[in-house]
Amino acid sequence: MAQGNPEISSNDKLHVSMLARLSDLDAGSPSDREDMLQWVRINYENFVRLPYPDKQYFPAICRIFVSKRLELTDNLSSVTRFSLSLKKFPCVKLDYVTARNEEIEYYDKELEIVTYLESAFSLTFRIEDSQSLLRKLDIAASSLNMGTVYETFRSIALESWCEVIAGLVDESGVGYYHFAANYSKISAKMESVLNAKLLPYGTVATGIKIERMSIPPAVREMLRQNSYDRRTETERFRIDNEYADMYLEQYRKKAEIKSKYGIEESLTELEKDKALERYLKRLNNERRSGIEETNLMDREDSYADMMPVKPVKPSMVRPDPPAHATSYSLSIIMIIAAAVALIAGIVLAILKLIPAVGAYVLIGAGALFLVVGVALMIVLRHKFANKYNAELEKYKRVCKIYDEAHLQYEKDLRKYEIALAEYLKKHPEALPPDDYNKVVKAVAMQEVAAVAPAPAPAAAEEEPAAE
Numbered sequence: 001m002a003q004g005n006p007e008i009s010s011n012d013k014l015h016v017s018m019l020a021r022l023s024d025l026d027a028g029s030p031s032d033r034e035d036m037l038q039w040v041r042i043n044y045e046n047f048v049r050l051p052y053p054d055k056q057y058f059p060a061i062c063r064i065f066v067s068k069r070l071e072l073t074d075n076l077s078s079v080t081r082f083s084l085s086l087k088k089f090p091c092v093k094l095d096y097v098t099a100r101n102e103e104i105e106y107y108d109k110e111l112e113i114v115t116y117l118e119s120a121f122s123l124t125f126r127i128e129d130s131q132s133l134l135r136k137l138d139i140a141a142s143s144l145n146m147g148t149v150y151e152t153f154r155s156i157a158l159e160s161w162c163e164v165i166a167g168l169v170d171e172s173g174v175g176y177y178h179f180a181a182n183y184s185k186i187s188a189k190m191e192s193v194l195n196a197k198l199l200p201y202g203t204v205a206t207g208i209k210i211e212r213m214s215i216p217p218a219v220r221e222m223l224r225q226n227s228y229d230r231r232t233e234t235e236r237f238r239i240d241n242e243y244a245d246m247y248l249e250q251y252r253k254k255a256e257i258k259s260k261y262g263i264e265e266s267l268t269e270l271e272k273d274k275a276l277e278r279y280l281k282r283l284n285n286e287r288r289s290g291i292e293e294t295n296l297m298d299r300e301d302s303y304a305d306m307m308p309v310k311p312v313k314p315s316m317v318r319p320d321p322p323a324h325a326t327s328y329s330l331s332i333i334m335i336i337a338a339a340v341a342l343i344a345g346i347v348l349a350i351l352k353l354i355p356a357v358g359a360y361v362l363i364g365a366g367a368l369f370l371v372v373g374v375a376l377m378i379v380l381r382h383k384f385a386n387k388y389n390a391e392l393e394k395y396k397r398v399c400k401i402y403d404e405a406h407l408q409y410e411k412d413l414r415k416y417e418i419a420l421a422e423y424l425k426k427h428p429e430a431l432p433p434d435d436y437n438k439v440v441k442a443v444a445m446q447e448v449a450a451v452a453p454a455p456a457p458a459a460a461e462e463e464p465a466a467e
Contacts, residue, residue: 011042023051027058037061044068048142053134062130065141066090073145081150085126092125092146094154102158104165108215110175115219117165120212123194125153129202136201153203160194179213186210308419311412314405319398322391331380334373341366 018025018039025032040047040061047065050056067090074082083091096119103116127133134141137152164186168174174182187208194205214220345362348354 014039014042015046018046019049022049025050025056027056033058033060037064040064053141057131057134059129059131062134063088063090063127066127066130066133066144069144070146070149073147081146083124090127090130092127092150092153093122094125094150094157095122096120096154096157096161103216104162106165106169108169108175109173110177111223113219115176115215118212118214118216119161119165119210121161121190121208121210123157123208124206125198126204126206127202128204132200132202152201153198156197157194157205160190160197164189164193176215183210183213186213308416308423310416311409314402314409318402319395322388322395331373331377334369334376338366338369338373341369 014035018035025036027033027036036050036056036058037060041064044065047061067084067088070082070090070092074080079095081093083093085091098118098120103118105114105116107114133149134144137144137148139148167189168182168186179186187210191205191208194208198205341362343366345359345366348362349356349359
């Protein structure tokens with residue numbers, strides 16, 4: 001039978017020969033290399049039998065074993081990741097999509113916010129030196145599988161990707177709006193950084209393709225809303241400025257007509273208010289109407305922007321002081337029970353209604369209850385005291401903030417009263433509205449009365465006589 005099938009006979013002979021001199025095989029010997037290569041080609045699992053990796057492994061048999069091993073273990077996953085290059089190098093394909101907790105947090109200089117980057121890219125790892133891969137992974141040859149190799153390459157790729165993105169956004173200042181325009185630059189940088197990290201693994205990364213770089217949907221929605229708000233605000237400013245131009249032009253024309261014909265009558269209060277309102281809006285929009293400031297100071301309605309602003313009273317409410325929280329119900333019950341047990345034990349022992357042992361047990365139980373009740377009361381007292389002290393400290397801090405806020409308000413209110421009095425002294429015609437503080441109004445009126453001519457006292461005495 002052996003003579004009828006010489007191929008099987010030669011393979012069996014080689015297998016027996018290799019097992020017999022397994023420990024003596026050396027990759028430095030050409031004949032041994034040829035025998036080991038033929039032996040592994042017959043059955044790739046024979047590679048695992050070689051006991052001395054440093055002396056017996058060489059690239060050709062390592063490539064055969066790694067290729068077969070990755071191909072067979074890749075069938076266990078739902079996605080095919082293994083392939084062979086044109087030069088028969090084993091390849092592993094990576095389709096990366098940002099997983100949970102893998103988002104890259106960064107400060108976007110274009111958006112001026114801190115956000116997260118989500119990305120998707122694909123590439124292929126070509127294992128050109130399988131012996132270096134086995135040496136770098138530092139695992140037994142029998143444990144090699146696609147899962148281990150894939151996760152190792154994926155972690156290296158993710159580390160390189162984070163490094164490239166950090167350099168892109170920090171050093172180059174590229175933001176979200178210019179990511180797509182820099183895909184080719186990012187791919188080239190990624191390939192350079194990744195291949196430097198893969199060099200000890202005897203692997204090269206090729207075919208890097210960036211499919212997507214984006215920020216979370218909630219951030220994109222916020223940007224769209226902000227863009228809409230900015231457009232709306234810009235349009236509102238434009239309309240306000242047009243109205244301001246119109247009112248100021250009307251104001252100038254009326255002033256020219258009045259000066260031309262010598263009309264003494266001034267503008268109505270409504271016209272002055274409208275003109276002033278539009279003018280102040282124009283100033284808030286950081287636009288100048290072209291009217292010189294010296295001319296504006298001569299306008300009657302320019303007094304309004306110099307009137308002091310009344311301070312706002314703090315809205316804080318003074319808190320109530322904390323109450324002592326005590327609850328000794330359980331302790332009191334235990335002490336009462338202890339007293340009852342002690343009295344009952346003593347009475348029963350004196351009257352000899354129960355055996356002496358029972359009386360002693362009852363007295364002992366009462367004493368125990370008394371000790372536990374007193375100890376429990378002490379512990380609860382300490383606990384409630386600590387809680388009350390903490391609440392009291394909090395109450396003092398809040399009261400201090402409340403007092404400081406109201407004290408500052410009183411100081412600001414006094415400054416406001418003085419400033420308002422000074423203003424009304426210069427412009428007595430600009431009386432404050434009715435909703436101003438009555439005390440302020442009274443002080444202001446006293447200041448005005450001090451500089452205004454007082455009515456003749458004779459007139460006040462003649463009126464009753466005439467009646």
